[in-house]
Amino acid sequence: MLRNQRLITVPLDQNQLRERNRALSVLLQLSNYLSTRTNLEDLLGGALELVMEQLGVNAGRLYMAAPDEDCYHLVVHRGLSPEGLETVPAGVGFTSKAARTRSFLAMRVEDLDDTDRVALLSSKGFKLVICLPLITRDQVIGVMNLSAEDIIPLEMASIDLVMVMGNLVATTAESVLQAQALSEQARQMAEQKEAVQFFAYTACHDMKSPATGVHGLARMLAQRAGHNLDEKGRAIITQIEKAAQRIEDLAQEVNAYIRVKEAPLNLSEVSLKEVLDEVAGEMAERLEKQGVVLELPAEEVVLKVDQGALVRAVTNLVDNALKYGGPGLSKVRVLHRQDEGFHVLQVSDDGVGVTEDLVEKCFTLFKRADTSQGTEGTGLGLAIVREIARRHGGKAWLETSQPKGACFCFSLSRDLPLNSTKS
Template identity: 45%
Template sequence: MGTAWEKFYNDSFLESVERCRMLYEAAPIMLHSIDSNDRIIHVSNHWLKTLGYEASEVLGRKSTDFLTEASRRYAEEVVLPEFFEKGFCRDVEYEYVKKNKEILKVLLSAVAEKDETGKVVRSMVILTDITARKRAEEEIIRQNKFLNNILEALTYPFYVLDANDYTIQMANSAAVHGPIPPAMTCYALTHRRSAPCDGSEHRCPLETVKATKRPVTVEHLHYDRHGNLRNVEVHAYPIFDEKGEVFQIIEYSLDITERERMERALRENAEKIKRFAYSVSHDIKSPAVGINGLTRLLYKKYANILDEKGKKYCEQILKASEQVVALVEEINVFIRTKETPLNFERIQPTEVIEMVRDEFCALLGVRQIQWVHQERIPPIKADRLSLLRVFRNLVDNALKYGGPAMSEIRIGYRDDGKFHVFSVSDDGVGIRREECEGIFELFRRNETSKGVEGTGLGLAIVKEVVEKHRGKVWVDTEIGRGATFYFSISKEL
């Protein structure tokens, strides 16, 4: 019976030993066993393969021989004494040195086998390679540091918000002075409120982003980190979770207090200038009309006693006063052009072009000038009165400055992708190229304008109208070969 039991025990023991041997040889785990003196008595194939050693180079040596100097001191002074006392350790970070001198970062766990007296006789050690993980952690730390450096380099407040409870998850020092208080919300920080913003005038960018799932820009009044109330332009961007829902919001705010002050001052100055211009134009127009009327009366009643020089003086006064009245009218038109809001509607350009042709029909006939315009022009979106004014001014400009030999005015059109492009051409005297620069500025008249009545406002009005249609105006000309004025109108009005 004893012999049979001993045989069974021995067979079981040998079977366990064989299983351990197979585990060491086949398992893809870094394993080794040490005796009570920390000398390696067994080592797994994976351990040898990972560190690049042969078994003969490892067995019998201390396990600490394969550690870096810092890890070896830590093991001998801290870990091993505690391990031999407790009989186990778990997830100790070590650095092993491979045979090729590369460093392998591991987590070491070990359990001791003790005899009946409680003395450690051998220990099983498991190593987990965490080199890649540590490298990833270091990269994350590096990227976080880099991100923090970028955020701190920003001179304007930047923060990341929880889309559900408005709490600030991350912020730079331009937004928050010192550490972020626990559960600090954006509305508490920037508005000193106990509830989120509401109302159309001060709508909450976070709620708008959540509703639209798109970036948004709004203007708000924010307290800065020093407690000063500032006008800011808030830019908010959504961050989506794996389900496509907004779970965080990136926000940054630009201080536009000074810009708002300047814009307000500009609006006030523009209003003052407008009132001044209307006042001056009225004050100038009234006496000019009076001078014109009195001169006509003088000429009518006393023409029989005036000599030729007196009559010529009367004619010059009449002409000058009429020019003043025309200038005042053009100034008023220019002011109205700048101030009057446009009514963008779908219109047929050929109808407008034909209206302009009819206005100038008599003059075209007297001067025997041929009118040609493109018949098939697609409908466009524009302000009808403004488009009429542009064509009228450009045609009037051609008739005034084209010269007596001009024989044709041609209206053209082309589709230029995002713009409708119109042209008004003549075959008149043309303009020197060096005079084209600034031709659309206020009161600018070129060399060919000498002796021709005009205010210098017609092309400035054209430019103002075209820019309100998000387009531009330009001229292509050459002395003796006529001039072509182009203007574009955006298709996205």
């Protein structure tokens, strides 16, 4: 066609297409209709009308398969009362034959095998019935039944066209059903998530209150009657106090983890120096008690972050170093650098370091090193850091190139918009 022409221009005009190729025009019309529908009943109703118009029939019914019930259920109908036609059993009858053979079927009403169906359709004035299976991905998901008051001519071109139309309808209907199923799953998951969150908050609150009471009672017992107990009795009281304190800490950390995971981020421009000074102030007493120096970066940097979350992340990493750095720990160092699109914060120490088996697992919930036995902790501190980094578009990791001690890092995206939430 292009042999003697430099350019061929054919505008997509539906009226012109109808004049040139009516069948393709009908398919385009159906495709445009299906692409705008997300409600199954609305989609099937409009599609049924287009097929009826194409074949020139008076009435139609569209059934969807119900495999669990071994039948087909009426979803939409046009041009007749559906009374007595609401359900079609699978395996018998004209409709089931069309589905079973995956074939377009047309037959005079008077020639149907089902005498009851003949009487019913005849009483409604119909002389011709047509069954069109709706097939997608080699599965019959429904059947379109059409009825005419007169015997109409059926050409092969028309039959081929409505079979393709049936395939388009089936494919779109399946997509809508899948979308509805996904939407329902999402709704159920949201409900479950809310229920789990409510349970976690409630359980932690209910757990913390008696633990606080036990802690206070054990301390009171030690103060009032400790002098009457032997060494073993006083040791038991101490163990009770520690156990109660651990339950309190765990409840507090679980609530903290839920908050950093679920609460909206309050993003603003934050001075890194102010954040680190706040952390240093909170940790000053422990640092002095353990004889550890905290080194902070001197440069002034402004980050777009949730300030409370950033304070929490850095505090957790410094706390982690103080808890697990060992007796030789003397220095904890915080560094900042910028990579492509990210702020990276690094908290390193000169302590005992992290064993190889924990390199990939240390940010896992409730995961603690075997060497941490006897050291207070909940196993949630690093998991909270990882979650804060994730919600800021970054990640958390353990740097393994440091020859001594441990070096934990987390990144924060530099592209987060202010005053937004990110989940």
